[in-house]
Amino acid sequence: MKRVASVLAVFAALALLCGVFAAPAAAAINTDGFAAEVVRLVNVERAKEGLPPLAGSNSKLNAAALQRAKEHAANKDLGHMRPGNKDWYTVLPEYGVSFSNGGENLAWGSATPAAVVGSWMASPGHKANIMDSTSLYNWTGVGVCECDGVLYWAQLFVYTGSLVDDGDYNPPGAIITPGDPGTENFFTRIWSCILNIWNSVASFFRGLF
Numbered sequence: 001m002k003r004v005a006s007v008l009a010v011f012a013a014l015a016l017l018c019g020v021f022a023a024p025a026a027a028a029i030n031t032d033g034f035a036a037e038v039v040r041l042v043n044v045e046r047a048k049e050g051l052p053p054l055a056g057s058n059s060k061l062n063a064a065a066l067q068r069a070k071e072h073a074a075n076k077d078l079g080h081m082r083p084g085n086k087d088w089y090t091v092l093p094e095y096g097v098s099f100s101n102g103g104e105n106l107a108w109g110s111a112t113p114a115a116v117v118g119s120w121m122a123s124p125g126h127k128a129n130i131m132d133s134t135s136l137y138n139w140t141g142v143g144v145c146e147c148d149g150v151l152y153w154a155q156l157f158v159y160t161g162s163l164v165d166d167g168d169y170n171p172p173g174a175i176i177t178p179g180d181p182g183t184e185n186f187f188t189r190i191w192s193c194i195l196n197i198w199n200s201v202a203s204f205f206r207g208l209f
Contacts, residue, residue, distance in 0.1 A: 035142035037113035059168035066143030068154035099158035
């Protein structure tokens with residue numbers, strides 16, 4: 001009986017530790033204006049080659065880009081595919097964006113707009129989207145999402161005649177919150193820890209009997 005009581009005491013102590021000492025969430029990064037700065041820097045690069053600027057102030061396209069950034073944060077391994085094995089561009093009609101051509105740049109880990117644009121410009125495939133000179137694209141949308149202190153970026157490129165400049169030079173960056181795909185909050189970590197302890201205790205008792 002004393003052995004059982006000891007096990008239960010350990011269980012209670014560990015559960016308490018999980019609640020009190022669970023790792024706190026990473027401090028939020030202020031990403032306000034980051035998306036707009038990416039558009040500006042991309043157009044600076046285009047101007048160096050005498051290319052016209054890409055329009056970048058449409059709320060629908062920026063919202064689609066933000067959704068892709070969130071999906072990228074939830075599962076980097078998907079690359080340019082979406083959850084459910086869907087192509088990346090299926091996000092566009094979901095946000096009311098019609099288009100004839102499209103492209104996507106993704107990145108994670110770059111801490112600033114300058115850093116992410118620099119990394120894209122150093123990659124031939126990503127640079128080709130940014131520096132398109134064949135009129136494949138006339139609009140761009142940018143989304144940036146923070147998850148556990150890491151920034152995830154998405155830049156969408158489209159050719160379309162259906163978008164208008166609605167003044168959305170993009171949104172403040174988003175922080176993935178509980179309920180978004182692939183996330184885990186403070187209480188989820190506690191519950192997960194308690195479940196693990198419970199399973200261990202259950203296994204112990206099964207061994208006794």
